[in-house]
Amino acid sequence: xIIRLALIGSGTNTDPYRIDLPTYxxxxxxxxxxxxxxxVPAIDVSPDVAAFVSAYPTVDLTTPLPVPFPASLxxxxxxxxxxxxxxxxxxxxxxxx
Amino acid sequence: xxxxxxxxxxxxxxxRNAASFSGGYDATLAPHADTNRVSxxxxxxxxVILEGVNMSTQRLTxxxxxxxxxxxxxxxxxxxxxxxxxxxxxxxxxxxxxxxxTLNVTIYAGxxxxxxxxxxSTGGTVYYIIQYKGxxxxx
Numbered sequence: 481x482i483i484r485l486a487l488i489g490s491g492t493n494t495d496p497y498r499i500d501l502p503t504y505x506x507x508x509x510x511x512x513x514x515x516x517x518x519x520v521p522a523i524d525v526s527p528d529v530a531a532f533v534s535a536y537p538t539v540d541l542t543t544p545l546p547v548p549f550p551a552s553l554x555x556x557x558x559x560x561x562x563x564x565x566x567x568x569x570x571x572x573x574x575x576x577x
Numbered sequence: 578x579x580x581x582x583x584x585x586x587x588x589x590x591x592x593r594n595a596a597s598f599s600g601g602y603d604a605t606l607a608p609h610a611d612t613n614r615v616s617x618x619x620x621x622x623x624x625v626i627l628e629g630v631n632m633s634t635q636r637l638t639x640x641x642x643x644x645x646x647x648x649x650x651x652x653x654x655x656x657x658x659x660x661x662x663x664x665x666x667x668x669x670x671x672x673x674x675x676x677x678x679t680l681n682v683t684i685y686a687g688x689x690x691x692x693x694x695x696x697x698s699t700g701g702t703v704y705y706i707i708q709y710k711g712x713x714x715x716x
Contacts, residue, residue: 501616
């Protein structure tokens with residue numbers, strides 16, 4: 481599913497702009513606003529995050545979300561990824577932005 | 578007396594819950610900093626054999642000042658490995674740079690296959706395409 485996410489990194493060869501997720505494609509970025517669209521496998525998105533994305537659709541890389549992405553959903557998503565990849569809790573902390 | 582050996586050979590990787598996966602990316606982009614466009618991370622219980630990567634760049638509009646256009650794919654691990662890359666400073670419209678590689682690269686749990694683009698020109702646009710195919714299987 482397509483999700484608008486916070487962009488991390490600084491755009492250098494050793495620290496490229498990227499998404500804080502294990503698996504994605506189709507990245508389109510706006511470095512000025514720090515946002516990016518990415519195509520994320522549905523299996524990597526927890527149901528409550530998918531519900532949030534559906535409830536607050538985004539059409540561009542500039543307009544802010546009407547409500548901030550709740551910390552509880554962010555923490556739940558990080559735990560979902562940690563369970564699915566079994567590679568540790570601290571590795572990914574994606575934020576719908 | 579019948580003697581039975583318990584030393585049974587492990588099935589080949591393609592007989593261990595193997596499944597094909599493929600993906601890709603294509604976009605027309607203006608000059609930009611180094612950006613990760615694709616990432617595939619291997620979960621703890623799996624391995625991946627990456628079998629093929631096809632990538633190309635094609636300039637669509639002329640840059641005012643040409644800079645390096647780069648498109649590269651890596652396996653990100655403790656021993657990072659650049660599998661294939663395109664780098665060009667050609668500013669002629671419709672010139673296409675292409676790399677197609679068949680691979681037999683094993684990617685282990687926690688490692689990623691990534692692909693990045695960068696264009697340090699001023700003005701102009703470039704069309705980027707990457708497609709890849711691999712097999713996932715139980716570790």
